[in-house]
Amino acid sequence: MKERLKEIKQEALDRIQSAADEQSLQDVRVYFLGKKGQITEVLKGMGKLSKEERPVIGQLANEVRDEITEALESKKAKLEQVALEQQLQEESVDVTLPGRPVNMGGPHLLRKVIRDIEDLFTSMGYEVAEGPEVETDFYNFESLNLPKHHPARDMQDSFFITDELLMRTQTSPVQARTLRKHDGQGPVKIICPGKVYRRDTDDATHSHQFTQIEGLYVDENIRMSDLKGTLNVFAKHIFGEDRSIRLRPSFFPFTEPSVEMDISCKICGGEGCSVCKGSGWIEILGAGMVHPNVLEMAGFDSEKYTGFAFGMGPERIAMLKYGVEDIRHFYTNDIRFLKQFHGV
Numbered sequence: 001m002k003e004r005l006k007e008i009k010q011e012a013l014d015r016i017q018s019a020a021d022e023q024s025l026q027d028v029r030v031y032f033l034g035k036k037g038q039i040t041e042v043l044k045g046m047g048k049l050s051k052e053e054r055p056v057i058g059q060l061a062n063e064v065r066d067e068i069t070e071a072l073e074s075k076k077a078k079l080e081q082v083a084l085e086q087q088l089q090e091e092s093v094d095v096t097l098p099g100r101p102v103n104m105g106g107p108h109l110l111r112k113v114i115r116d117i118e119d120l121f122t123s124m125g126y127e128v129a130e131g132p133e134v135e136t137d138f139y140n141f142e143s144l145n146l147p148k149h150h151p152a153r154d155m156q157d158s159f160f161i162t163d164e165l166l167m168r169t170q171t172s173p174v175q176a177r178t179l180r181k182h183d184g185q186g187p188v189k190i191i192c193p194g195k196v197y198r199r200d201t202d203d204a205t206h207s208h209q210f211t212q213i214e215g216l217y218v219d220e221n222i223r224m225s226d227l228k229g230t231l232n233v234f235a236k237h238i239f240g241e242d243r244s245i246r247l248r249p250s251f252f253p254f255t256e257p258s259v260e261m262d263i264s265c266k267i268c269g270g271e272g273c274s275v276c277k278g279s280g281w282i283e284i285l286g287a288g289m290v291h292p293n294v295l296e297m298a299g300f301d302s303e304k305y306t307g308f309a310f311g312m313g314p315e316r317i318a319m320l321k322y323g324v325e326d327i328r329h330f331y332t333n334d335i336r337f338l339k340q341f342h343g344v
């Protein structure tokens with residue numbers, strides 16, 4: 001039995017030595033040390049031994065068992081170390097690899113145009129004012145000299161939420177709200193950028209949702225020439241020093257007199273071409289002197305105060321400045337379109 005135990009020990013140690021993974025070690029453990037393992041088999045023959053021999057064999061069997069267990073543990077630790085080193089090797093960082101490019105975002109083209117206009121007017125002392133997009137009929141129409149059933153309301157068909165609440169059709173209600181806050185005291189000098197809504201069929205030049213920037217300057221002794229000077233500075237800042245402006249008579253319910261401002265066509269220099277439809281001029285915005293009724297409704301003394309207002313569409317300005325041919329490009333979030341304007 002001694003010989004058999006020694007054989008078992010040697011065989012076990014050899015197999016442990018050559019084991020390549022944890023599963024093989026587990027197999028060795030079961031084969032030699034398990035309930036039906038080799039050592040147990042040997043010990044079954046103990047009954048045939050003499051009283052003197054039993055403890056000797058028993059002790060030897062325990063020693064063999066301990067040695068095998070120890071060898072198993074030590075081999076297991078070694079295998080784990082090897083696995084860890086291999087993992088570290090495979091997952092090591094190659095610091096010489098070139099970095100992955102970071103995808104840089106940028107402001108939307110409309111946002112850039114609006115910011116550019118905001119910067120210009122704040123540099124001239126204007127404040128940026130904002131207001132709600134869901135507006136009351138009073139602020140959106142009535143306070144702007146557009147009483148109910150006024151025919152000019154047809155030009156601004158809107159999305160009504162109730163009879164008295166609607167999606168604002170213009171940013172002018174922000175002017176009305178700001179004027180009221182001033183309690184009849186000038187000066188008021190603001191620009192109001194924001195989204196507006198009209199019931200319109202979308203095409204290359206129309207959208208049911210678009211942006212507007214309006215400006216308002218109310219103080220004593222504000223004249224039409226102040227308006228023209230301001231618009232001239234604006235046009236040259238946005239479109240270039242070589243552009244000139246002209247004012248044409250127009251109609252808006254909240255200004256009197258009202259004008260439309262054109263800039264000279266860059267393509268033909270005023271000669272007439274397909275872009276300016278042969279006229280040499282391109283329409284940019286509407287403006288005028290604030291109607292006395294609007295001032296009075298906001299609590300201003302129209303004998304003492306005068307003012308001018310203007311309103312423009314950043315979409316139209318962006319289309320003209322950057323050659324965008326369809327207004328819908330601004331809203332469809334096609335990254336290929338938007339990317340072209342990074343850094344302009």
Ligand SMILES: [Zn+2]
Nearest residue numbers: 265268273276
């Ligand atoms: Zn032209």
